[in-house]
Structure formats: C-alpha cells, structure tokens
Amino acid sequence: MNAARGFPAFAPQHAGARFATSWWGRAWIKAMEDTSLDQKLLRKGRAYAKTGQVGPITVSPGRIAAVTESEYDTVVRVEQLTDAAWERFLDQVAAKAGHLAALLDGDMPHDLVEAAEDAAVPLLPAVGDLEPECSCPDWGHPCPHAAALCYQASWLLDADPFVLLLLRGRGEAELVEALQRRDVPAPAPSAGVPAAEAFAAGVPSLPEPPPFDVSFAPPTLVAGPGVDVAALTVLAASAASRARELLLRGWLPGLTEYQDRVRLAAEHDLDLGPGLDAPVRAWRHGGADGLDALETAWTPPRRELARAQALLEAGWEGERPPEIESWRNRWTLGTVQLRYGRDGRWYPFTERDGRWWPAGPPERDPATLLGRPDDSWS
Numbered sequence: 052m053n054a055a056r057g058f059p060a061f062a063p064q065h066a067g068a069r070f071a072t073s074w075w076g077r078a079w080i081k082a083m084e085d086t087s088l089d090q091k092l093l094r095k096g097r098a099y100a101k102t103g104q105v106g107p108i109t110v111s112p113g114r115i116a117a118v119t120e121s122e123y124d125t126v127v128r129v130e131q132l133t134d135a136a137w138e139r140f141l142d143q144v145a146a147k148a149g150h151l152a153a154l155l156d157g158d159m160p161h162d163l164v165e166a167a168e169d170a171a172v173p174l175l176p177a178v179g180d181l182e183p184e185c186s187c188p189d190w191g192h193p194c195p196h197a198a199a200l201c202y203q204a205s206w207l208l209d210a211d212p213f214v215l216l217l218l219r220g221r222g223e224a225e226l227v228e229a230l231q232r233r234d235v236p237a238p239a240p241s242a243g244v245p246a247a248e249a250f251a252a253g254v255p256s257l258p259e260p261p262p263f264d265v266s267f268a269p270p271t272l273v274a275g276p277g278v279d280v281a282a283l284t285v286l287a288a289s290a291a292s293r294a295r296e297l298l299l300r301g302w303l304p305g306l307t308e309y310q311d312r313v314r315l316a317a318e319h320d321l322d323l324g325p326g327l328d329a330p331v332r333a334w335r336h337g338g339a340d341g342l343d344a345l346e347t348a349w350t351p352p353r354r355e356l357a358r359a360q361a362l363l364e365a366g367w368e369g370e371r372p373p374e375i376e377s378w379r380n381r382w383t384l385g386t387v388q389l390r391y392g393r394d395g396r397w398y399p400f401t402e403r404d405g406r407w408w409p410a411g412p413p414e415r416d417p418a419t420l421l422g423r424p425d426d427s428w429s
Contacts, residue, residue, distance in 0.1 A: 054222035071205035096198025131220035
C-alpha cells in the first residue's frame with residue numbers, strides 16, 4: 052500500500068510567524084533542535100522555512116522529503132514502528148473511544164501518547180531520532196535545509212496528527228480500517244459495593260431546603276398562550292435569591308467589586324458608567340489578566356524578559372528587530388506597546404488620544420504580535 056501524502060509548498064510567512072502551536076509539534080521541533088550543535092544553522096533554517104525556500108513536501112513511512120532552494124534534495128528520516136509495536140498502539144487507541152475521535156478531530160491526546168510509551172511504542176521523536184540528509188555541501192547536523200524542512204513539518208503536524216503516524220509507518224486509512232476490525236477491550240470491572248451492604252445502609256435523609264428569602268419586587272408578567280406566569284415568577288425569584296447570595300459572599304470568587312463590574316459590562320454589553328471603555332475592552336481580550344495588564348505596571352523576572360527578547364530576535368530572521376523602549380513590563384515601539392502580563396502572555400496596546408488602548412488578544416511570543424497586520428488589531 053502506497054501511503055505517501057503530498058503537500059503544496061508553504062507561501063512565505065511574516066517575520067513573526069510561529070512554528071508548532073501544538074504540543075506534539077513542539078516535541079518534534081525540540082527533538083531536532085536538541086540534536087543540533089549549531090544555533091546559527093538553526094536560525095538559517097527558520098529563515099528558509101519562513102521565506103518559502105522549501106518546495107512541496109512528501110510524507111511517507113519513515114521519511115519526509117522536499118526540494119529546498121530549488122536545487123537541494125532534502126530528506127529527514129525517522130524510524131518506523133514494528134508490526135508488534137503497531138499492535139500495541141492499536142490496543143491503546145481502542146481502549147478508549149475518545150482516542151480515535153480526537154485523532155480524527157486533529158488532536159493528539161496526551162494520555163494516548165503516555166499509554167503508548169508505557170507499552171514501549173515511541174510516537175514522538177527524541178534526541179537523535181531524526182536523521183537528516185541533504186545534497187547541499189553543508190556538513191551541519193541538521194543543515195539549514197533539513198532544519199527548514201523540519202520547521203515546516205511542524206505546521207503539517209499541527210494540522211493533522213496522522214502525519215506523525217504516517218512517518219512512523221502507517222497512514223490514516225490503514226489505521227482506521229485496522230481499528231474497525233478490532234474489538235474494543237471490555238473495561239475492567241469496578242470494585243463496587245456488595246448489594247446486601249448497600250441495601251442495609253438505608254436511604255439517607257435529604258438536606259434541608261435552601262432558604263427562600265428574596266426582598267425584591269417580582270416583574271409584572273403578562274399571561275399568554277402556553278405561558279405559566281406563576282412558574283416564571285417563582286423562577287425569577289429563585290434566580291434573584293441565588294444572585295443575592297453570590298453578592299453577599301463577595302461577588303465572584305477571586306474578583307473585587309470593581310473587577311466584577313467590568314466583567315458584567317464586558318460579558319453583557321452593559322453601560323455601567325463612564326471610564327470603563329478601556330477596562331471593558333481589556334477584559335474582553337484577556338479577562339482579569341488583561342485588566343491587570345491595562346492598569347498595573349510590575350517588574351517581571353529578568354529571565355522571562357530575556358526569553359521574550361530571544362523570541363523577538365528569532366522572529367526577525369534576516370532582518371533587524373525593531374528598537375524597543377523598555378520600562379518594567381512594558382515594551383514601547385512607536386504607537387504600539389506590548390505589556391507582559393502576570394499570566395506569561397504579552398498584551399498589545401495602541402496609542403489613541405494620548406492613552407494606551409487594548410488592541411487585541413495576547414500571545415506568548417511577542418514577535419507574533421508585532422507580525423500581525425495592523426487591521427487585525429481592534
């Protein structure tokens with residue numbers, strides 16, 4: 052069976068484009084990067100991948116291949132699973148109905164990979180598992196062309212985890228057919244409680260009904276066909292009682308009264324007075340963390356800012372990164388400002404009428420925000 056799959060070449064990406072947004076795609080890249088001994092070659096590989104220097108990609112059992120820079124034949128090999136390993140893997144997939152559904156939905160469940168590893172079936176590559184080959188004269192391991200192919204392969208893996216399974220030896224159609232022929236193992240019986248013991252325990256008494264003390268004027272409802280006014284009045288009174296209990300306990304857990312006002316305005320389009328336009332916008336983009344990024348300046352650990360600086364520089368391969376005016380958790384670049392939140396994400400702001408305005412959802416990679424087109428910020 053020829054299970055090879057072909058994929059068209061990726062178009063050039065913007066400088067801030069990210070590789071591997073899925074956890075299994077990141078594991079693929081980590082296996083390649085941890086094998087490399089030359090960071091300069093990896094930077095070239097990222098630049099080649101983003102600027103469209105990789106041709107159409109062919110994925111087949113044990114190898115992924117492409118022509119790079121229009122002349123070099125580049126291949127990355129990975130060991131295929133044995134038939135016995137595939138049988139153990141199919142056992143793990145069939146053991147839980149949600150595993151196959153997740154794969155078909157474009158997800159690679161953590162527990163499936165862990166169960167496969169426990170059964171001695173390595174799905175994700177580790178250091179040294181990826182074997183690059185290239186016709187270029189570079190002796191790097193991997194060379195920039197093989198690195199570029201691996202980086203672009205992470206996009207394929209993000210979109211379809213069956214690409215990884217094909218590299219390990221079997222395609223989607225073959226796997227689904229094998230699972231359809233396989234009986235799903237019966238779940239192990241639970242310990243349970245002996246029936247005699249359960250009946251001897253008797254029926255426990257029900258708790259006391261909750262208090263029903265509502266000091267509010269019920270709404271005036273007009274009767275209509277199929278409308279039970281009395282029932283709706285009771286439901287309204289019950290909802291008001293529960294809301295009152297929440298308020299007496301201190302709004303929503305973990306929120307101050309002010310934060311809860313902003314949350315209500317953001318989630319229900321309420322007008323709760325002047326001065327809440329920017330906070331409401333910040334909440335819609337990032338919740339309580341987004342509101343904190345708007346209103347609080349703080350000093351992050353140096354290692355976190357250094358890591359962010361490295362991500363920014365990596366996103367501008369072949370170009371000079373923009374000049375940054377840095378103050379505490381805020382990076383200012385002209386009319387754009389990025390603020391590092393306590394949740395580890397960067398929040399974008401734009402200058403408007405002399406103040407900074409929340410401009411979009413956050414990202415963990417600041418280069419991604421700076422690579423967004425201006426019209427994607429709102």
